[in-house]
Amino acid sequence: MVVLWTDALIYLLMICGAGFWFCVRGRATMQRPIRKVGRSKTGMVSLTVLLLFVCIGLLDSIHFRTDEERSNEIISLLDYWASPIRQNSEKTYSAPFSAYLFGKELMVVDEGAQVWGYPRLKHGAAHLADPDSDLARDVLLKTVTGLAEGFVFSLLPLSLLWLSVRKQEDAWLKQSTGKTVIIVVVVLISLVFTAIELSAHYHILGTDKVGEDVFYQAVKSIRTGLVIGTLTTLVMLPLAIVFGILAGFFHGWLDDVIQYIYTTLNSIPGVLLIAASILMVQVYMANHPDDFTSLIVRADMRLLFLCLILGVTSWTGLCRMLRAETLKLREMEYVQAARALGVKQGMILYKHILPNVMHIIIISVVLDFSSLVLAEAVLSYINIGVDPTTYSWGNMINGARLEMAREPAVWWSLAAAFLFMFTLVLAANLFADTVRDAFDPRRAEHE
Structure with a gap:
């Protein structure tokens, strides 16, 4: 078995998600919104579709080497099961x-x-x-x-x-x-x-210029979309939560420093920062070829750094919201009472501030997921996204530009990428709307 960097982070994210669910499902403040999500037909249907995509992505995240003669070839469990489609070009x-x-x-x-x-x-x-x-x-x-x-x-x-x-x-x-x-x-x-x-008998979505099955490409691109949407969140959340809560709770010089950091970061064009970072990664891999002997390892490293850069550039919005909410919460009576009773500041942050901003975190995570999936498509379209050898909807759309200019037009690569990406983003948006309605305390007050 071969564990790529993104595979390891996906496993870590699953452990963190299971731990988070175990911690919050017993809280009284979380039970009402969770039950509300469970009663929503739209939310549960969209969650079911998302779970199908997640299962496919997890199958594509279990990698291993094929045999001794071709020891450098790394495939996933999904590749192994889809060998007839993968090899029948x-x-x-x-x-x-x-x-x-x-x-x-x-x-x-x-x-x-x-x-x-x-x-x-x-x-x-x-x-x-x-x-x-x-x-x-x-x-x-x-x-x-x-x-x-x-x-x-x-x-x-x-x-x-x-x-x-x-x-x-x-x-x-x-x-x-x-x-x-x-x-x-x-x-x-x-x-x-x-x-x-x-x-198993037809190319149901046709083949591309080199004869590769388009349906296989679209299915393989699911993992890339999920990795961009989830691992970027794993990078973004700690920065946004820690900096946002600390800035709002402590005020003073710490608040000024944190505001200066995210204001400066927002002033840098995101596309230029991503392009410069990807170029640095390519130069590093070119100077250390012995560390990247496989194409999939090189592509995985570029995908990992793309997630890191997107996470570094996308935490500022959530940080602002958490800072503003914390500024309000620190003046609430129960927080003031805790201070008067001599409760340590760290315990106040953990017991009173963090649980009361959790709805903002959950809403932001589910809303940002679809935008990150679309961001990958845009970045790959302008050739600063994932590696060209990586299966992604952005690379499929990028490759379909010249195909659409043919006469007659080769439309199925673009249509396949659009169909799969549209289904994932639509399901994510519908589920995000349900979660927002359930966890927003202002909506709960009117029920």
Whole structure:
């Protein structure tokens, strides 16, 4: 097993998230908003979609070397399971569900004559003797088969789960929201099985210029989007929480220094700072080639530094909000009473200030996630984002610029990147709206 830097940070983030949930789920101030999120159909459906993306990203974060002869090749568990799609590349472009190349070529027929036409694909629809007449029927048959397999696969665990709570009248699964989530889970699992069934025989989203499957690229890009959105948060949160609370609570010279730091940082153009940092990383890797013998290690290092730079440049907004909230909380009666009773300042910060700004932290984290995913696409589009060898929606969009200029246009790479990124960002935004409504104390006062 090979643990990349981003893999290790993802594992650390999972541990921190589990620890945070264990600490806050028993707090009375957190139970009401958590229950409100659990009652929201929109929030739970969007969370279910996000969990599907997270599962795919985690599968792509378990890396290992293949064999001794090719010891430098590092693949993930997702790559291993998707080996037929990963290895079955074509010569060049092919449209979704097509059995032929997208462009005409000079072909030699059985009689030795040369004709100008569309060659057959090596892998896509290769099992069909006559694609012109059999393709539509075969696609329909495999779609139905995939849906049936997914439905049967999801039926058994959901049935066991339902039997375990059938005697509990107030069980969450028996409520309207729980039933909706069950339906969504069945639909998602059925769609996943359908995609697996179809992609084993067709390029369901076509191929790119070098003949690589676009569906595989879009699925592999999920991890990059999640890493940018989550690891950047891991870098941003400690800076924002510590500096924001300290500046608002202690005032004086400490407040002035912290304000000077984030004001100065905001005055530096973020794009220039990111570009300079990425250039420094590239120069370092070029000067130390022995430390980066694999392409995936080089790409992972660039991705890690991109997360670090985005985290360093994006903590200032949350820091301002926490400072302003802390300025208000430090004058509240319970804080003044704690001071009068001789409670240590560190304990006041931990027991009184931090729990009462937690709603701001949670709301900011879920709202910033989608913007960070979009930021990766923009940065990769202008070639200062992730490494060009890294699968990402930004690189797919960047590569689709020239493809869209062809005649006829090759549209499926752009459409695939847009579809996957739109689904992830939409689910994140809907869940963020639900969390904001649940955790905002001003909204709770009007309920």
